[in-house]
Amino acid sequence: MMEVLEELIRLPRKGEYMEIRLENIFSTTIRVQNGVVERMRVGTDEGGYIRLLAPRGSWWFESFQRWDDLKDKVEKAIAGASLLPQSNIEVVRRAPVRDEHKVTLPDDFRFKSLEDKTSLLLLYDQVLRETSPFLVSSLVEYRDEFRQIYLANSDGSLIYLEEPDISVSFVATARKEDNIEIYRNGVAGKAGFELVKNQETLAQEIGQRAVLLLEAPSFSGGVYDVILDPVLAGVFIHEAFGHLSESDTLYRNEELKRIMAKGKRVSSSVLNVFDDGSLDNLRGSSPYDDEGIPTGRTYLIKDGHLDGRLHSRETAFLMHEEVTGNARTINYRFPPIVRMTNTAIEAGEASREDLFSDIERGLYAVEYIGGNTALELFTFSAAYGYLIEKGKIKELVKDVVLSGNLFQTLDKIDAVADDFRWTEVGGCGKGGQIGLPTPTGSPHIRLREVLVGGSHND
Amino acid sequence: MIEVASLLKKEGIPGDLFTHRIFSQEVNYEANSFQGYKKEEREGYGLRAINPEGKLGFYAFNRLLNPQEAVEKALEVSQLGDRVDFSIPTYPSTWEWEDFVDPRVENLDAQEMIELGDYILSRIRKECPQALVDVVISAGREEKSLLNHHEEELKFARTFFGVGVSANQTREGDILEVYAERSWGSRDIDVEGLVQEIVSKLEFSQRVADLNSGKYPVVFTPSGSLVLLIALFYGLNGKNWVFGRSPLEDKEGKVIFSSLFSLEEIQEPWALGSCPFDDEGIMTRAQKYLINKGKVESAFWDLWSAAKKGIKPTGNGFRGSYRDLPEPGFSSLRVKNGLRDSSTLIGELEEGLIVDSVLGLGQSNVASGYFSCNVHLGFYVKGGEIQGRVKDVMISGNTYQALFNLKEISRDSRWIGGRILLPYLLVEPIEVNK
Numbered sequence: 047m048m049e050v051l052e053e054l055i056r057l058p059r060k061g062e063y064m065e066i067r068l069e070n071i072f073s074t075t076i077r078v079q080n081g082v083v084e085r086m087r088v089g090t091d092e093g094g095y096i097r098l099l100a101p102r103g104s105w106w107f108e109s110f111q112r113w114d115d116l117k118d119k120v121e122k123a124i125a126g127a128s129l130l131p132q133s134n135i136e137v138v139r140r141a142p143v144r145d146e147h148k149v150t151l152p153d154d155f156r157f158k159s160l161e162d163k164t165s166l167l168l169l170y171d172q173v174l175r176e177t178s179p180f181l182v183s184s185l186v187e188y189r190d191e192f193r194q195i196y197l198a199n200s201d202g203s204l205i206y207l208e209e210p211d212i213s214v215s216f217v218a219t220a221r222k223e224d225n226i227e228i229y230r231n232g233v234a235g236k237a238g239f240e241l242v243k244n245q246e247t248l249a250q251e252i253g254q255r256a257v258l259l260l261e262a263p264s265f266s267g268g269v270y271d272v273i274l275d276p277v278l279a280g281v282f283i284h285e286a287f288g289h290l291s292e293s294d295t296l297y298r299n300e301e302l303k304r305i306m307a308k309g310k311r312v313s314s315s316v317l318n319v320f321d322d323g324s325l326d327n328l329r330g331s332s333p334y335d336d337e338g339i340p341t342g343r344t345y346l347i348k349d350g351h352l353d354g355r356l357h358s359r360e361t362a363f364l365m366h367e368e369v370t371g372n373a374r375t376i377n378y379r380f381p382p383i384v385r386m387t388n389t390a391i392e393a394g395e396a397s398r399e400d401l402f403s404d405i406e407r408g409l410y411a412v413e414y415i416g417g418n419t420a421l422e423l424f425t426f427s428a429a430y431g432y433l434i435e436k437g438k439i440k441e442l443v444k445d446v447v448l449s450g451n452l453f454q455t456l457d458k459i460d461a462v463a464d465d466f467r468w469t470e471v472g473g474c475g476k477g478g479q480i481g482l483p484t485p486t487g488s489p490h491i492r493l494r495e496v497l498v499g500g501s502h503n504d
Numbered sequence: 505m506i507e508v509a510s511l512l513k514k515e516g517i518p519g520d521l522f523t524h525r526i527f528s529q530e531v532n533y534e535a536n537s538f539q540g541y542k543k544e545e546r547e548g549y550g551l552r553a554i555n556p557e558g559k560l561g562f563y564a565f566n567r568l569l570n571p572q573e574a575v576e577k578a579l580e581v582s583q584l585g586d587r588v589d590f591s592i593p594t595y596p597s598t599w600e601w602e603d604f605v606d607p608r609v610e611n612l613d614a615q616e617m618i619e620l621g622d623y624i625l626s627r628i629r630k631e632c633p634q635a636l637v638d639v640v641i642s643a644g645r646e647e648k649s650l651l652n653h654h655e656e657e658l659k660f661a662r663t664f665f666g667v668g669v670s671a672n673q674t675r676e677g678d679i680l681e682v683y684a685e686r687s688w689g690s691r692d693i694d695v696e697g698l699v700q701e702i703v704s705k706l707e708f709s710q711r712v713a714d715l716n717s718g719k720y721p722v723v724f725t726p727s728g729s730l731v732l733l734i735a736l737f738y739g740l741n742g743k744n745w746v747f748g749r750s751p752l753e754d755k756e757g758k759v760i761f762s763s764l765f766s767l768e769e770i771q772e773p774w775a776l777g778s779c780p781f782d783d784e785g786i787m788t789r790a791q792k793y794l795i796n797k798g799k800v801e802s803a804f805w806d807l808w809s810a811a812k813k814g815i816k817p818t819g820n821g822f823r824g825s826y827r828d829l830p831e832p833g834f835s836s837l838r839v840k841n842g843l844r845d846s847s848t849l850i851g852e853l854e855e856g857l858i859v860d861s862v863l864g865l866g867q868s869n870v871a872s873g874y875f876s877c878n879v880h881l882g883f884y885v886k887g888g889e890i891q892g893r894v895k896d897v898m899i900s901g902n903t904y905q906a907l908f909n910l911k912e913i914s915r916d917s918r919w920i921g922g923r924i925l926l927p928y929l930l931v932e933p934i935e936v937n938k
Binding site: 079080082083084085086087088089090091092093104105106107108109110111112126129130131133134135160161164182183219221224225226227228264267268294298299301302304305379381415416417418419420421422423424425426427444445447449450451452453454497498499500501 | 534535536537538539540541542543544545546547548561562563564565566567577580581583584585586614615618636672674675676677678679681717747748749751808827828829863864865866867868869870871872874876877878880895896898899900901935937938
């Protein structure tokens with residue numbers, strides 16, 4: 047395949063920038079619900095794209111499935127791109143890279159039988175369901191995926207990557223009459239089958255949590271001092287600042303560029319935030335991004351000041367900044383766009399206990415259901431929470447949705463604990479590209495005066 | 505692919521092969537400038553097979569492989585599969601239906617799409633020169649077919665056309681973003697209406713209005729109404745009834761919503777989603793009430809869930825893609841409209857809120873119906889007049905209570921995503937936090 051690609055990338059001769067991606071995805075999905083193997087799917091998905099930018103032109107992108115007649119496709123792309131309107135788009139060019147990254151997994155899921163996979167899930171399903179008579183529904187979903195990716199571009203780069211991904215997720219539904227609570231959690235990683243083994247305790251905890259939520263009151267809306275656990279704090283920084291650091295949101299917006307100027311103070315000085323796609327073996331990691339640029343660490347916030355942002359070849363060129371290796375695609379159907387990789391709030395110096403000690407009445411928000419952002423506004427839902435009274439964790443509460451505003455909320459972070467950890471489950475959606483693995487990391491953090499939704503039922 | 509069906513027939517294995525083909529094109533503009541052109545062609549196959557023990561297997565692929573291999577893989581999977589209570593449907597041979605293919609969409613070329621994009625951009629720029637405008641225009645054709653082990657075939661094709669526009673206005677301390685879209689099966693979308701919607705949303709947003717926390721009457725616009733419908737879609741999903749996790753499963757035949765509220769599934773030919781048969785070969789009905797004058801009439805049933813419940817499927821088995829097995833879903837929906845215009849409803853509001861879009865849709869407890877969202881675009885109304893845009897405001901409540909507390913529904917409706925026809929809904933009270 048490399049020889050074919052080598053020849054193809056030489057076809058454009060008028061200074062065009064071209065990328066070719068070829069991808070093969072082998073995947074297995076198994077879903078067990080209430081003791082029944084309700085869905086089992088094995089499949090292959092093969093395809094590719096050609097992306098081409100003529101000098102002073104605009105992007106031509108074609109996604110296809112067959113790997114034959116590639117030469118014909120490239121020639122058509124060259125011709126098609128020449129007819130598109132002119133623009134000021136240009137990309138950063140780099141020296142060629144030749145590289146090959148093969149993966150060896152401790153317990154390779156490709157060689158596990160469907161029977162092995164299924165029997166493990168049936169076991170988890172049973173453990174989950176047996177937690178309580180109030181559990182009306184259990185769902186255990188397993189997914190593994192092995193990708194082989196060829197990237198070639200006009201720099202003369204030829205890269206072959208292998209990317210494994212495996213996850214198991216548990217969903218428990220507990221019910222008492224019309225009171226229905228859903229709680230979900232799981233594990234995910236760039237790993238082999240070993241990751242999903244021995245998760246009985248997690249399955250049990252998930253069942254118990256759903257039942258506990260049945261009795262928990264809804265949290266009353268209002269403005270509170272809030273402590274976020276490492277999981278929710280990670281989602282918070284992803285939504286609150288990560289998306290605005292993606293340069294495609296601001297590279298053509300002069301006013302927003304001024305607001306997001308480097309060196310500007312954007313939060314209290316306790317906050318340090320980075321994105322790093324080069325970390326060992328996290329789900330957002332890869333030696334190269336999908337434009338063939340090596341990944342690395344970019345500080346977004348250092349000591350409360352805006353330090354950097356995330357780039358593709360295109361945004362880096364237009365903003366006269368360095369590429370950062372953040373152009374990512376979910377698969378061959380979509381062009382790479384600027385995305386986060388692994389994004390985190392760095393550990394601080396406070397102990398977890400310090401954070402709670404001076405809160406008179408507040409909220410401890412834990413784990414997440416989801417998060418959303420629309421530039422300055424963002425919202426994130428906790429899976430559950432606890433009331434804090436006089437520095438102590440009190441009763442369990444549910445229906446906890448927090449919201450914030452770029453211009454105010456970051457400044458409200460006044461303490462960062464030292465108990466950092468990564469969260470790998472979950473994915474991010476942007477521009478129709480949904481489910482991209484974007485792990486987040488954080489210690490516990492404290493925010494003052496945050497808006498929380500909900501009825502005043504007290 | 506008929507070879508796969510022939511093989512199933514020869515071996516006496518009940519099964520069906522679902523094929524999905526899509527050709528699509530798109531042009532997009534970012535911040536007032538043309539960005540690029542995309543095209544995509546893809547197809548995929550999903551093969552279901554029921555083995556002699558009655559267990560279901562499934563294999564999905566997009567590369568032509570030999571029929572033997574596809575059937576073998578599906579049967580291999582079936583050994584661990586669920587013993588199903590349904591059989592693969594037979595298809596009527598005499599039934600006739602039309603494809604909904606608009607040649608003006610099918611034969612659209614990049615130049616025409618760019619002309620339309622340029623036009624929309626110039627219209628909005630003229631009225632709102634300070635805004636940065638993104639435009640996405642997409643067009644294409646999709647085809648679905650089913651082949652079963654009797655070698656019977658069903659086929660349906662449609663075109664789709666859509667325009668999405670967002671406009672951004674950034675100032676220090678305030679970033680405003682408004683969005684509007686029109687999608688349809690034919691070329692006949694209301695471009696002028698779309699432009700007008702963006703322009704008026706920008707105009708009404710220039711002032712930021714202040715309001716206090718409390719309970720207010722809220723007018724949900726057609727796009728804002730989704731806040732209330734998301735939980736209802738969960739509740740009407742037949743599979744959730746089977747698994748005992750829908751609050752509606754024991755409410756069939758009961759009036760639990762305002763008598764003003766009716767939700768029906770309809771087959772409006774050019775609406776996206778409308779189809780003569782669902783993704784497992786069950787004929788859809790021309791019209792079906794899910795909620796009729798506040799009463800729960802029916803739910804969404806695919807073959808699997810209907811068989812578990814012991815009832816007939818309703819033609820509501822839909823697949824997310826060729827790689828997915830059918831799940832309960834819907835074709836096109838309509839919330840029945842009322843008698844008076846939305847402008848009258850708003851004009852009569854003493855004090856309240858208009859909610860057009862939210863952040864955090866579906867990220868609360870959809871099972872119980874609880875919602876709590878940040879208002880992305882909403883307006884404060886006093887004395888029947890829009891005072892300005894609200895910011896940093898949350899609304900919360902429960903879908904089931906809100907649709908019981910429905911005060912009025914507007915006469916005017918709009919298609920959302922070309923698939924759900926929604927009026928304005930006036931609900932009182934809704935909790936507002938600031």
